[in-house]
Amino acid sequence: MLIKQAPSAEAPLQLLLEADPSLDAIARYLEHSICHVATIAEKTVGAYVIQPIGGGVHELMNIAVDPAYQRKGIGKRLLDHAIATVRDAGARRLELCTGTFGYQLSFYQRAGFRVVAVERDYFLTHYDEPIYENGIQHKDRLRLALDY
Template sequence: MLIKPVPNTEAPLDLLLEADPSADNIRRYLNRSTCCIATVGEETVGTYVIQPTGDGVYELMNIAVAPAHRGKGIGTKLLEHAVNMARELGVRRLELGTGTFGYQLTFYQRAGFRVVAVERDHFLTYYDEPIFENGIQHKDRLRLALEY
């Protein structure tokens, strides 16, 4: 597997939509971000997007693995790559937002991210359609951070 940056015009929107169901949101943050893809042969199997937010802080805006390739450690490798890229850029803190429950929360906490804030009603305010996981609607968003 190879992980490499690509021009934002080549960002795999279909994969990014796996993690963020709003194409408008994705297009907005892609303009100010760095997108990396994971490939196996010629196939793109995963992606992530990070963005500088100022004062030595970056945000992981999106990370996604193609459904047929989940459970193979690709997400973990993508997250490690993002963490290392931020470290190499001299970032002092890498942040992200995620739901208050689900496998994503465990995934990030296992990598050392800690909860730093709760954004009440985030998914109700910023998404036109409700987002459900395991039959439960996402309402609030957790902000997590990894300090360097």
């Protein structure tokens, strides 16, 4: 698998929609972000988007793996790459946001991220359509951080 930086204009939008169902939100943060794309045999299988937010802090805005390639370690490799890329750039912290339950939360916690804030009703006020996972509606959003 090859992971390389790609211009934001060439970000795989359909893939990023796997992790964030709002095309408007993706378009907004892509403007000020750096996108990395993972390929296997020239097929895009994953991507992540990082945005510098100042003071040595970067935010992982999106990380997604093609459903046909999930559960094969690609997400972990993408996250490890993102962590290393930001650390090597001199950042002191990498932050991200996710729902209050589900696979994603434990995925990030296994990588060492810790909860630093709860944003109540985030998914209720920022998305037009409700977001459900395993029959439960996402309401609040967690902000997690990994300090270097």
